Amino acid sequence: MMNLIIVKIGGNAIHSLTPDFFEQLKTWRQAGKKVLLIHGGGPQISQLAEKLSIPTVKKNGIRVTDEATLSLTKMVLLGNAQPELLTRLNQAGLAAVGLNAADEHLLSGNFINKDEYGNVGQISAVNEIALSKLLTDQIGVLAPLALTSEDSWLNVNADTAAADIARLLKASQLYLLTDVPGVLRGGEVVSQLIPQDVQTLINKKVITAGMQPKLLAACAAIHAGVHSVRITDRLTHHGTILQEVVSEP
Numbered sequence: 036m037m038n039l040i041i042v043k044i045g046g047n048a049i050h051s052l053t054p055d056f057f058e059q060l061k062t063w064r065q066a067g068k069k070v071l072l073i074h075g076g077g078p079q080i081s082q083l084a085e086k087l088s089i090p091t092v093k094k095n096g097i098r099v100t101d102e103a104t105l106s107l108t109k110m111v112l113l114g115n116a117q118p119e120l121l122t123r124l125n126q127a128g129l130a131a132v133g134l135n136a137a138d139e140h141l142l143s144g145n146f147i148n149k150d151e152y153g154n155v156g157q158i159s160a161v162n163e164i165a166l167s168k169l170l171t172d173q174i175g176v177l178a179p180l181a182l183t184s185e186d187s188w189l190n191v192n193a194d195t196a197a198a199d200i201a202r203l204l205k206a207s208q209l210y211l212l213t214d215v216p217g218v219l220r221g222g223e224v225v226s227q228l229i230p231q232d233v234q235t236l237i238n239k240k241v242i243t244a245g246m247q248p249k250l251l252a253a254c255a256a257i258h259a260g261v262h263s264v265r266i267t268d269r270l271t272h273h274g275t276i277l278q279e280v281v282s283e284p
């Protein structure tokens with residue numbers, strides 16, 4: 036899809052969006068860019084699970100999703116995280132529409148390993164024609180859920196979903212908004228990375244926890260032709276930029 040910018044907003048980041056964020060979205064829309072926001076909601080899902088006494092089990096940063104967890108995940112993403120983000124966009128005067136996998140079968144997916152993770156998947160296809168029409172006049176706000184060919188719902192890690200959608204749609208840029216200003220090394224933000232550096236930093240245990248799947252998803256997007264992935268807590272020229280080659284300062 037031409038001129039497409041994808042921004043993933045982690046569940047924590049939804050609460051701390053600043054006026055700059057909305058200004059940048061306005062600038063992009065005025066410049067004729069299509070903008071797709073993929074939202075998380077992981078901390079909110081875990082909070083509700085605790086209230087309902089449903090145990091949270093995570094393996095390699097992925098939520099093991101049985102039937103009860105799938106239903107509460109859908110409730111939180113589509114009933115809480117998504118409307119919260121849409122309200123903020125509306126307040127900022129931005130036209131936006133909330134979307135999920137079942138709208139025109141926007142996102143198809145496959146189970147990653149049903150025995151190990153339950154109803155967890157990865158995105159295998161995007162209905163590009165339908166999405167492109169939807170994004171002409173408004174910003175799309177899409178939840179990280181997919182539907183199998185047999186219409187089973189799948190929970191998808193939001194970083195992986197954003198990177199796979201960016202790869203499948205050949206987005207020009209991907210932003211992964213999180214709760215840290217970028218990839219940190221010795222307390223400092225690393226301003227530029229190439230995919231080869233990522234594996235080295237994982238091996239050296241500089242990159243751990245949630246940052247690990249985030250960067251691996253980012254590398255896959257770069258290899259598939261996405262021009263740049265920025266890992267940051269704001270939509271300006273801050274944070275860590277991941278590109279195929281190091282660019283001149």
Ligand SMILES: Nc1ncnc2c1ncn2[C@@H]1O[C@H](COP(=O)(O)OP(=O)(O)O)[C@@H](O)[C@H]1O
Pocket residue numbers: 044045046047048075077194212213214215217218219220241242243244245246247249
């Ligand atoms: N080298 C690193 N630089 C920055 N954050 C890191 C690094 N290694 C691990 N992390 C952790 O990764 C977290 C971000 O990933 P995650 O919690 O999954 O974010 P989100 O919910 O926004 O997707 C940071 O808050 C930090 O605790």
Ligand SMILES: CC(=O)N[C@@H](CCC(=O)OP(=O)(O)O)C(=O)O
Pocket residue numbers: 044045046047074075076077078080096097098108155156179190191192193194
């Ligand atoms: C399979 C899987 O782990 N799905 C994630 C989807 C939400 C998410 O990724 O939200 P954040 O970006 O806020 O972490 C989950 O259930 O937490």
